[in-house]
Amino acid sequence: MAPQVSALDHLVLTVSDPEASVAFYTRVLGMRAERFLPADGTTRTALLFGAQKINLHVAGSEFAPHARAPRPGSADLCFLSPAPLSDWRAHLGALGVAVEEGPVPRTGATGPILSIYVRDPDGNLIEIANPAP
Template identity: 55%
Template sequence: MTDEQTAEGDGRPPGIRITGVDHLVLTVADVERTVDFYRRALGMRPVTFGDGRRALAFGPSKINLHRAGREIRPHAARPVPGSADLCLVTDVSQDRVRAHLDACGVPVEQGPVPRTGALAPVTSTYLRDPDGNLIEVSTYDQAR
């Protein structure tokens, strides 16, 4: 069986198979304010690429940043700051997540609370970035 075929009875039609996320795009009011927040509060690595575009790298992925009103084409149909809801995974305890956010002066909206992750149960803490995007920081439970 090739990658383009599926195992009989697995419920997926033959065709492409998505294996991960390379990048996401956030439309933001202030790129540098966003870079500072994600670097300081969430440990992401600022990246400059192309003709001065900015991104936030983490693990094997990144978040590209578009300034509201100056989006790079093609872009979302309605690119609006504050409309995202992202779940990010960490390998540190939720106690450490909470302590770090408190030390950075980042208000916690909810958590730690149990949730259902893509691979297994998680414990999550919710916060908002400077544009009001909801950011969930999750740790997979140990029984994974």
């Protein structure tokens, strides 16, 4: 049998303004920002949530190796939340973050989900979803 992967550890998001991205992901989505020092001695920023993280690369100053054509605004990310989407809509509204669509039924990795969509500062599509009952 061929080897298989079992989980996502992290992904890299290329951003145009790291401070704006950190503010959005921490204030709007409740992630925790962390600076870390990899073996190459540079200082990098990660956004932590659950058992995963998003590493931020600044457009034009990406760390090697990187995607062939990294660009701000090219991601489409879905995050699961136990909080009802009505709570999310109230939270987003209080912060002035427009809901672009939803709630709408979708299909997640493990089955049906109910989702709303917003955009981050670079225009990445951010889906916030509840597992459907």
